[in-house]
Amino acid sequence: MRDIDIAEAARLSGVRASTLRFYEERGLIASHGRRGLRRLFDPAVLDRLALIALGRAAGFSLDEIARMFAPDGRPRIDRRMLAAKADELERTIRKLNAMRDGLRHAAACPAPSHMECPTFRRLLRAAASGAIGERKTRRPPRKSFAATGREQGRARGS
Amino acid sequence: MRDIDIAEAARLSGVRASTLRFYEERGLIASHGRRGLRRLFDPAVLDRLALIALGRAAGFSLDEIARMFAPDGRPRIDRRMLAAKADELERTIRKLNAMRDGLRHAAACPAPSHMECPTFRRLLRAAASGAIGERKTRRPPRKSFAATGREQGRARGS
DNA sequence: CTGCCAGTTCAAGTCAACTTGAGGTCAAGG
DNA sequence: CCTTGACCTCAAGTTGACTTGAACTGGCAG
Secondary structure, three states, X not given: OOOEEHHHHHHHHOOOHHHHHHHHHOXXXXXXXXEXXXXXXXXXXXXXXXXXXXXXXXXXXXXXXXXXXXXXXXXXXXXXXXXXXXXXXXXXXXXXXXHHHHHHHHHHOOOOOHHHOHHHXXXXXXXXOOOOOOOOOXXXXXXXXXXXXXXXXXXXXX | OOOEEHHHHHHHHOOOHHXXXXXXXXXXXXXXXXXXXXXXEOOOHHHHHXXXXXXXXXXXXXXXXXXXXXXXXXXXXOXXXXXXXXXXHHHHHHHHHHHHHHHHXXXXXXXXXXXXXXXXXXXXXXXHOOXXXXXXXXXXXXXXXXXXXXXXXXXXXX
Protein backbone atom coordinates (compact mmCIF):
# COMPACT_ATOMS: atom_id res chain seq x y z
CA MET A 1 0.00 0.00 0.00
CA ARG A 2 1.96 2.97 -1.27
CA ASP A 3 -0.49 5.86 -1.25
CA ILE A 4 -3.11 6.72 1.31
CA ASP A 5 -6.48 8.29 0.71
CA ILE A 6 -7.81 11.33 2.45
CA ALA A 7 -9.68 9.42 5.13
CA GLU A 8 -6.55 7.50 5.97
CA ALA A 9 -4.48 10.66 6.05
CA ALA A 10 -7.06 12.27 8.31
CA ARG A 11 -7.13 9.29 10.60
CA LEU A 12 -3.37 9.00 10.85
CA SER A 13 -2.70 12.67 11.28
CA GLY A 14 -5.67 13.70 13.34
CA VAL A 15 -6.34 16.46 10.84
CA ARG A 16 -9.81 16.63 9.36
CA ALA A 17 -10.39 15.77 5.74
CA SER A 18 -11.84 19.22 5.12
CA THR A 19 -8.67 20.71 6.55
CA LEU A 20 -6.55 18.54 4.32
CA ARG A 21 -8.44 19.80 1.28
CA PHE A 22 -8.04 23.32 2.58
CA TYR A 23 -4.31 22.84 3.09
CA GLU A 24 -3.96 21.46 -0.39
CA GLU A 25 -5.76 24.45 -1.82
CA ARG A 26 -3.39 26.68 0.11
CA GLY A 27 -0.39 24.83 -1.24
CA LEU A 28 0.69 23.42 2.11
CA ILE A 29 0.38 19.85 1.03
CA ALA A 30 -0.05 18.17 -2.34
CA SER A 31 -1.96 15.12 -3.36
CA HIS A 32 -0.09 12.68 -5.46
CA GLY A 33 -2.80 11.53 -7.79
CA ARG A 34 -6.36 10.34 -7.85
CA ARG A 35 -8.28 7.13 -7.80
CA GLY A 36 -11.43 8.23 -9.50
CA LEU A 37 -12.22 11.48 -7.77
CA ARG A 38 -10.36 10.58 -4.63
CA ARG A 39 -7.10 12.16 -3.72
CA LEU A 40 -4.17 9.95 -3.02
CA PHE A 41 -1.45 11.16 -0.74
CA ASP A 42 2.08 10.01 -0.35
CA PRO A 43 2.55 8.83 3.24
CA ALA A 44 5.21 11.55 3.54
CA VAL A 45 2.32 13.96 3.79
CA LEU A 46 2.12 12.90 7.41
CA ASP A 47 5.54 14.35 8.17
CA ARG A 48 4.51 17.44 6.39
CA LEU A 49 1.37 17.71 8.44
CA ALA A 50 3.39 17.29 11.60
CA LEU A 51 5.61 20.12 10.46
CA ILE A 52 2.58 22.25 9.81
CA ALA A 53 1.17 21.45 13.23
CA LEU A 54 4.50 22.39 14.74
CA GLY A 55 4.55 25.68 12.91
CA ARG A 56 1.01 26.46 13.96
CA ALA A 57 1.83 25.61 17.56
CA ALA A 58 4.80 27.93 17.40
CA GLY A 59 2.53 30.71 16.25
CA PHE A 60 3.36 30.84 12.56
CA SER A 61 0.55 31.63 10.18
CA LEU A 62 -0.29 29.26 7.35
CA ASP A 63 1.29 31.70 4.92
CA GLU A 64 4.50 31.76 6.88
CA ILE A 65 4.50 28.00 7.03
CA ALA A 66 3.90 27.75 3.31
CA ARG A 67 6.99 29.85 2.75
CA MET A 68 9.02 27.40 4.80
CA PHE A 69 8.83 24.85 2.04
CA ALA A 70 11.06 25.22 -0.96
CA PRO A 71 9.28 25.09 -4.33
CA ASP A 72 10.45 21.50 -4.67
CA GLY A 73 8.67 20.61 -1.47
CA ARG A 74 11.59 20.11 0.87
CA PRO A 75 11.41 22.04 4.11
CA ARG A 76 13.74 25.00 3.90
CA ILE A 77 13.48 26.52 7.29
CA ASP A 78 15.34 29.68 8.03
CA ARG A 79 17.17 29.34 11.32
CA ARG A 80 17.02 33.05 11.92
CA MET A 81 13.28 32.91 11.58
CA LEU A 82 13.18 30.20 14.22
CA ALA A 83 15.34 32.24 16.53
CA ALA A 84 13.15 35.30 15.97
CA LYS A 85 10.04 33.31 16.75
CA ALA A 86 11.71 31.94 19.85
CA ASP A 87 12.41 35.48 20.99
CA GLU A 88 8.83 36.43 20.31
CA LEU A 89 7.69 33.47 22.35
CA GLU A 90 10.07 34.53 25.08
CA ARG A 91 8.41 37.94 25.28
CA THR A 92 4.96 36.42 25.27
CA ILE A 93 5.95 34.03 28.01
CA ARG A 94 7.23 36.86 30.15
CA LYS A 95 3.97 38.70 29.83
CA LEU A 96 1.96 35.62 30.57
CA ASN A 97 4.09 34.94 33.62
CA ALA A 98 3.35 38.40 34.95
CA MET A 99 -0.29 37.90 34.18
CA ARG A 100 -0.43 34.53 35.86
CA ASP A 101 1.28 35.82 39.00
CA GLY A 102 -1.10 38.74 39.13
CA LEU A 103 -4.11 36.51 38.70
CA ARG A 104 -2.93 34.14 41.36
CA HIS A 105 -2.39 36.96 43.73
CA ALA A 106 -5.76 38.48 42.98
CA ALA A 107 -7.36 35.11 43.52
CA ALA A 108 -5.78 34.76 46.93
CA CYS A 109 -5.81 38.40 47.96
CA PRO A 110 -7.53 39.08 51.27
CA ALA A 111 -8.61 42.61 50.33
CA PRO A 112 -12.40 42.92 50.41
CA SER A 113 -12.52 44.15 46.85
CA HIS A 114 -9.99 43.68 44.08
CA MET A 115 -9.87 47.41 43.60
CA GLU A 116 -8.32 47.76 47.02
CA CYS A 117 -5.54 45.31 46.34
CA PRO A 118 -2.31 47.05 45.36
CA THR A 119 -1.12 44.12 43.31
CA PHE A 120 -4.34 44.03 41.39
CA ARG A 121 -4.17 47.76 40.77
CA ARG A 122 -0.62 47.44 39.54
CA LEU A 123 -1.74 44.77 37.09
CA LEU A 124 -4.57 47.02 36.04
CA ARG A 125 -2.22 49.85 35.24
CA ALA A 126 0.04 47.52 33.31
CA ALA A 127 -2.86 46.28 31.25
CA ALA A 128 -4.19 49.77 30.66
CA SER A 129 -0.81 50.96 29.46
CA GLY A 130 -0.60 48.07 27.06
CA ALA A 131 2.53 46.74 28.72
CA ILE A 132 0.98 43.31 28.98
CA GLY A 133 -0.16 43.07 25.43
CA GLU A 134 -3.15 41.68 23.64
CA ARG A 135 -3.82 38.06 22.96
CA LYS A 136 -6.51 36.39 21.00
CA THR A 137 -8.65 33.84 22.73
CA ARG A 138 -8.52 30.64 20.82
CA ARG A 139 -11.78 28.93 20.28
CA PRO A 140 -11.97 25.24 21.09
CA PRO A 141 -11.30 23.35 17.85
CA ARG A 142 -14.35 21.10 18.19
CA LYS A 143 -12.06 18.14 17.87
CA SER A 144 -9.78 17.31 20.74
CA PHE A 145 -7.71 14.69 19.01
CA ALA A 146 -7.64 12.34 16.07
CA ALA A 147 -10.88 12.00 14.19
CA THR A 148 -12.55 8.69 13.71
CA GLY A 149 -12.11 8.45 9.99
CA ARG A 150 -15.24 10.10 8.68
CA GLU A 151 -15.82 13.79 8.97
CA GLN A 152 -17.22 14.47 12.39
CA GLY A 153 -20.40 16.12 13.46
CA ARG A 154 -22.38 15.31 10.39
CA ALA A 155 -24.24 12.42 11.88
CA ARG A 156 -27.65 13.33 10.58
CA GLY A 157 -27.65 13.20 6.79
CA SER A 158 -30.42 15.22 5.17
CA MET B 1 -15.57 68.94 34.57
CA ARG B 2 -17.61 65.97 35.70
CA ASP B 3 -18.30 63.96 32.56
CA ILE B 4 -16.03 63.27 29.65
CA ASP B 5 -17.03 62.84 26.04
CA ILE B 6 -16.10 59.94 23.86
CA ALA B 7 -13.08 61.62 22.34
CA GLU B 8 -11.74 62.40 25.77
CA ALA B 9 -12.39 58.85 26.95
CA ALA B 10 -10.64 57.52 23.88
CA ARG B 11 -7.68 59.81 24.39
CA LEU B 12 -7.32 59.01 28.07
CA SER B 13 -7.79 55.28 27.74
CA GLY B 14 -6.08 54.63 24.47
CA VAL B 15 -9.18 52.82 23.30
CA ARG B 16 -10.71 53.91 20.03
CA ALA B 17 -14.02 55.71 19.97
CA SER B 18 -15.46 53.01 17.73
CA THR B 19 -14.41 50.45 20.30
CA LEU B 20 -16.03 52.42 23.08
CA ARG B 21 -19.30 52.45 21.16
CA PHE B 22 -18.90 48.74 20.55
CA TYR B 23 -18.23 48.08 24.23
CA GLU B 24 -21.28 50.08 25.18
CA GLU B 25 -23.40 48.08 22.79
CA ARG B 26 -22.04 44.91 24.36
CA GLY B 27 -22.87 46.17 27.83
CA LEU B 28 -19.26 46.43 28.96
CA ILE B 29 -19.46 50.11 29.66
CA ALA B 30 -22.32 52.56 29.93
CA SER B 31 -22.60 56.17 28.94
CA HIS B 32 -24.03 58.44 31.51
CA GLY B 33 -26.05 60.77 29.36
CA ARG B 34 -25.80 62.84 26.24
CA ARG B 35 -25.02 66.37 25.20
CA GLY B 36 -26.96 66.60 22.03
CA LEU B 37 -26.06 63.38 20.31
CA ARG B 38 -22.79 62.96 22.09
CA ARG B 39 -22.25 60.40 24.75
CA LEU B 40 -21.03 61.54 28.11
CA PHE B 41 -19.10 59.13 30.26
CA ASP B 42 -18.38 59.18 33.92
CA PRO B 43 -14.60 59.32 34.38
CA ALA B 44 -14.93 56.02 36.25
CA VAL B 45 -15.31 54.46 32.82
CA LEU B 46 -11.55 54.68 32.61
CA ASP B 47 -11.12 52.24 35.49
CA ARG B 48 -13.62 50.01 33.85
CA LEU B 49 -11.72 50.12 30.59
CA ALA B 50 -8.52 49.26 32.42
CA LEU B 51 -10.29 46.29 33.93
CA ILE B 52 -11.49 45.24 30.50
CA ALA B 53 -7.98 45.58 29.10
CA LEU B 54 -6.71 43.46 31.95
CA GLY B 55 -9.28 40.80 31.33
CA ARG B 56 -8.47 40.76 27.62
CA ALA B 57 -4.77 40.49 28.35
CA ALA B 58 -5.48 37.59 30.67
CA GLY B 59 -7.29 35.84 27.87
CA PHE B 60 -10.89 36.36 28.90
CA SER B 61 -13.43 36.92 26.15
CA LEU B 62 -15.59 40.02 26.16
CA ASP B 63 -18.53 37.90 27.21
CA GLU B 64 -16.64 36.52 30.15
CA ILE B 65 -15.56 39.99 31.12
CA ALA B 66 -19.10 41.27 30.87
CA ARG B 67 -20.13 38.60 33.34
CA MET B 68 -17.54 39.88 35.79
CA PHE B 69 -19.60 42.95 36.46
CA ALA B 70 -22.59 42.73 38.73
CA PRO B 71 -25.84 44.10 37.28
CA ASP B 72 -25.28 47.24 39.34
CA GLY B 73 -21.97 47.80 37.63
CA ARG B 74 -19.55 46.96 40.41
CA PRO B 75 -16.89 44.43 39.51
CA ARG B 76 -17.80 41.10 41.01
CA ILE B 77 -14.88 38.95 40.15
CA ASP B 78 -14.92 35.33 41.09
CA ARG B 79 -11.63 34.41 42.68
CA ARG B 80 -12.00 30.84 41.57
CA MET B 81 -12.33 32.03 38.02
CA LEU B 82 -9.10 33.97 38.39
CA ALA B 83 -7.36 30.93 39.79
CA ALA B 84 -8.69 28.79 36.96
CA LYS B 85 -7.45 31.28 34.40
CA ALA B 86 -4.10 31.38 36.14
CA ASP B 87 -3.89 27.61 35.85
CA GLU B 88 -4.80 27.81 32.21
CA LEU B 89 -2.08 30.38 31.68
CA GLU B 90 0.29 28.12 33.53
CA ARG B 91 -0.39 25.31 31.10
CA THR B 92 -0.03 27.62 28.13
CA ILE B 93 3.24 28.92 29.48
CA ARG B 94 4.60 25.44 29.87
CA LYS B 95 3.78 24.61 26.29
CA LEU B 96 5.28 27.83 25.04
CA ASN B 97 8.41 27.18 27.04
CA ALA B 98 8.80 23.80 25.41
CA MET B 99 8.16 25.38 22.06
CA ARG B 100 10.68 28.13 22.63
CA ASP B 101 13.36 25.71 23.74
CA GLY B 102 12.70 23.55 20.74
CA LEU B 103 12.85 26.49 18.38
CA ARG B 104 16.06 27.76 19.91
CA HIS B 105 17.61 24.35 19.59
CA ALA B 106 16.46 23.97 16.03
CA ALA B 107 17.86 27.40 15.22
CA ALA B 108 21.25 26.44 16.60
CA CYS B 109 21.26 22.79 15.62
CA PRO B 110 24.25 21.72 13.55
CA ALA B 111 22.40 18.95 11.74
CA PRO B 112 22.36 19.57 7.99
CA SER B 113 18.59 19.37 7.85
CA HIS B 114 16.08 19.87 10.61
CA MET B 115 14.63 16.50 9.86
CA GLU B 116 17.85 14.90 11.02
CA CYS B 117 17.88 16.67 14.35
CA PRO B 118 16.50 14.50 17.13
CA THR B 119 15.31 17.48 19.14
CA PHE B 120 13.46 18.86 16.16
CA ARG B 121 11.88 15.50 15.50
CA ARG B 122 10.81 15.23 19.10
CA LEU B 123 9.13 18.61 18.85
CA LEU B 124 7.50 17.49 15.66
CA ARG B 125 6.01 14.46 17.31
CA ALA B 126 4.80 16.55 20.22
CA ALA B 127 3.09 18.99 17.88
CA ALA B 128 1.60 16.20 15.80
CA SER B 129 0.18 14.53 18.88
CA GLY B 130 -1.39 17.76 19.97
CA ALA B 131 0.63 17.85 23.18
CA ILE B 132 1.73 21.36 22.43
CA GLY B 133 -1.64 22.72 21.62
CA GLU B 134 -3.02 25.21 19.19
CA ARG B 135 -2.76 28.95 19.42
CA LYS B 136 -4.26 31.65 17.34
CA THR B 137 -1.97 34.17 15.77
CA ARG B 138 -2.95 37.60 16.88
CA ARG B 139 -3.15 40.19 14.23
CA PRO B 140 -1.47 43.54 14.83
CA PRO B 141 -4.12 45.94 16.17
CA ARG B 142 -3.38 48.63 13.60
CA LYS B 143 -2.98 51.11 16.45
CA SER B 144 0.07 50.81 18.65
CA PHE B 145 -0.95 53.18 21.41
CA ALA B 146 -3.25 56.02 22.41
CA ALA B 147 -5.13 57.68 19.58
CA THR B 148 -4.76 61.36 18.93
CA GLY B 149 -8.31 62.35 19.72
CA ARG B 150 -9.94 61.87 16.35
CA GLU B 151 -10.50 58.46 14.90
CA GLN B 152 -7.33 57.41 13.20
CA GLY B 153 -6.59 56.44 9.68
CA ARG B 154 -9.34 58.42 8.07
CA ALA B 155 -7.21 61.31 6.97
CA ARG B 156 -8.53 61.55 3.46
CA GLY B 157 -12.21 62.28 3.53
CA SER B 158 -13.96 61.58 0.26
C1' DC C 1 -26.59 -3.30 -13.32
C1' DT C 2 -27.67 -0.62 -9.53
C1' DG C 3 -27.36 1.81 -5.50
C1' DC C 4 -24.67 3.35 -1.82
C1' DC C 5 -21.87 6.45 0.23
C1' DA C 6 -17.43 8.33 0.92
C1' DG C 7 -15.48 11.13 -1.73
C1' DT C 8 -15.62 15.59 -4.87
C1' DT C 9 -16.22 21.03 -5.98
C1' DC C 10 -17.38 25.66 -4.96
C1' DA C 11 -19.52 29.05 -2.46
C1' DA C 12 -20.85 30.63 1.66
C1' DG C 13 -20.93 30.53 6.67
C1' DT C 14 -18.58 30.84 11.38
C1' DC C 15 -16.20 33.12 15.18
C1' DA C 16 -14.37 37.24 17.85
C1' DA C 17 -13.50 41.70 18.19
C1' DC C 18 -13.53 45.31 15.98
C1' DT C 19 -13.41 48.72 11.86
C1' DT C 20 -15.36 51.05 8.05
C1' DG C 21 -18.85 53.29 5.19
C1' DA C 22 -22.89 55.74 4.18
C1' DG C 23 -25.89 58.92 5.43
C1' DG C 24 -27.69 61.84 9.21
C1' DT C 25 -27.59 65.33 13.36
C1' DC C 26 -26.54 69.09 16.16
C1' DA C 27 -23.70 72.54 19.13
C1' DA C 28 -20.71 75.95 18.43
C1' DG C 29 -17.90 79.39 15.89
C1' DG C 30 -17.86 83.08 12.45
C1' DC D 1 -28.06 82.27 10.23
C1' DC D 2 -25.20 79.05 8.25
C1' DT D 3 -21.44 76.20 7.85
C1' DT D 4 -18.44 72.98 9.88
C1' DG D 5 -17.08 68.76 11.57
C1' DA D 6 -17.01 65.75 15.34
C1' DC D 7 -20.25 62.72 16.74
C1' DC D 8 -24.34 59.70 15.79
C1' DT D 9 -26.69 55.03 13.92
C1' DC D 10 -26.91 50.87 11.50
C1' DA D 11 -25.25 47.68 8.33
C1' DA D 12 -21.65 45.55 6.33
C1' DG D 13 -16.73 44.43 5.90
C1' DT D 14 -12.19 42.45 7.79
C1' DT D 15 -9.02 38.67 9.25
C1' DG D 16 -7.41 33.76 9.63
C1' DA D 17 -8.33 29.23 9.63
C1' DC D 18 -11.38 26.46 8.88
C1' DT D 19 -16.29 24.26 8.51
C1' DT D 20 -20.58 23.49 6.38
C1' DG D 21 -24.06 23.00 2.71
C1' DA D 22 -25.68 21.85 -1.68
C1' DA D 23 -25.22 19.48 -5.56
C1' DC D 24 -22.68 15.99 -7.85
C1' DT D 25 -19.53 11.57 -9.02
C1' DG D 26 -17.84 7.22 -9.43
C1' DG D 27 -15.60 2.72 -7.51
C1' DC D 28 -17.26 -1.22 -5.73
C1' DA D 29 -20.42 -4.58 -3.08
C1' DG D 30 -24.38 -7.13 -4.01
